[in-house]
Amino acid sequence: MPEMPEIETIRRSLEPHIRGRKIENVEVLLARQIKWPEPEAFVARILQEDIVGLERIGKYLLLQLSNQVSLIFHLRMTGQLVYVAAGAADASHHNRVIIYLDDGARLVFSDTRTFGTLYAMHQDELWRIRGMAEMGPEPLSEKFTAEYLAAAAAGRKTRIKSFLLDQSKVGGLGNIYVDEALFLAGVHPMRLAGSLTGDEIQRLHEAVNRVIADGIADGGTTFRDYRDGNGGKGSHQDNLFVYGRDGEACKRCGTLIAKTKVGGRGTRFCPSCQKI
DNA sequence: GCACTGTCCTGTTTGC
DNA sequence: TGCAAACAGGACAGTG
Structure with missing residues (x-):
């Protein structure tokens, strides 16, 4: 199960591939894993936006978009977020959301047990994710003494x-x-x-x-x-x-x-x- | 406010 | 061999 080291590793491995890329299309295969907003609005919020940065808060992975929206993933137990280059096949049988990028590559969220959660939040809405808003200090941080x-x-x-x-x-x-x-x-x-x-x-x-x-x-x-x-x-x-x-x-x-x-x-x- | 339990979910392992 | 039950666990709602 992905914890802080795993999410940080994912962040580091994805960043060089997807920073600066535009989201051209979004395919939602299991809508109930999108927690906020409703799936239709979720897609509308992230479509045609550029990915300007990747952050991690605890076990949450945040893709910062050019419209001040954060596309947020929590992988929970069995979630995976994998970059698949243009023309390459992805191996998972449990794809839940696929994000198509402007260079032909895609970002595939797969999750066997479907505990994972996705959000598309404006900066002033982040408080809605209670687990993130109330998170304690992280290991290796200045506050964790x-x-x-x-x-x-x-x-x-x-x-x-x-x-x-x-x-x-x-x-x-x-x-x-x-x-x-x-x-x-x-x-x-x-x-x-x-x-x-x-x-x-x-x-x-x-x-x-x-x-x-x-x-x-x-x-x-x-x-x-x-x-x-x-x-x-x-x-x-x-x-x-x-x-x-x-x-x-x-x-x-x-x-x-x-x-x-x-x-x-x-x-x-x-x-x-x-x-x- | 605090501590604890049940729930969600499916592939794998264990037991009969 | 085949089936059913138990198990794995992050976050949150509900209960006392």
Whole structure:
């Protein structure tokens, strides 16, 4: 599932292909994935506009258009946004929206499980996307400090795993990178957020920044669905410590990686390195 | 305000 | 072998 490193990788891989291109046509194959405005108005807002920039906010990818509208994608679980050059075939059987560009290429949004969402928003409408408007500081940003993390977690009775997945607390984290960060910090996922010591908060802050930086450097994590803007796979799955490794030996101590559920989410951890 | 649960959705895996 | 159930999880609505 695409998290912040995957969306950033997609942004970087798409930008050289589509910046400056005009949207010549839009084909909507599954209208219910367009959340705002209605599909007809959605198409009207983006048609014949130039793509002037690409931005990322948390897990949202924003294509800035020449009319001050942002074409916004959230890929959720299985969404993919792939650039297909003129004349080339695209492989997906689950295409949902196809954007035709003025050089004959196309931008194909495909999504097996159809959780992904699309928006075409004017700048003064962005507040309508609550998840984006209320997003907390992103890892690697100036606002994401150990002091911020300590203040946000203080007094919280929710599990630290659930706390880190809450986009209003830390923007851009998902299940893979939360499990990895908790392992690196030596913090058990079931710990209550408000119970972490200053030292643990410090370690967790460093670990979150590290896993996100490493994920970006590796071009993201591909388990099954994730592809970058060119259709390529990431390589961070080869460098994971716990996610997807349940039943295997911990790379640090040899104890078998355990799997449990926290807040309804599959959660992997090392019972020796991450004491409750 | 906070914490937790159910829902959406479909391909794959697991169990009988 | 074939079928049914369980599982995967990001975001949000609903509940207590």
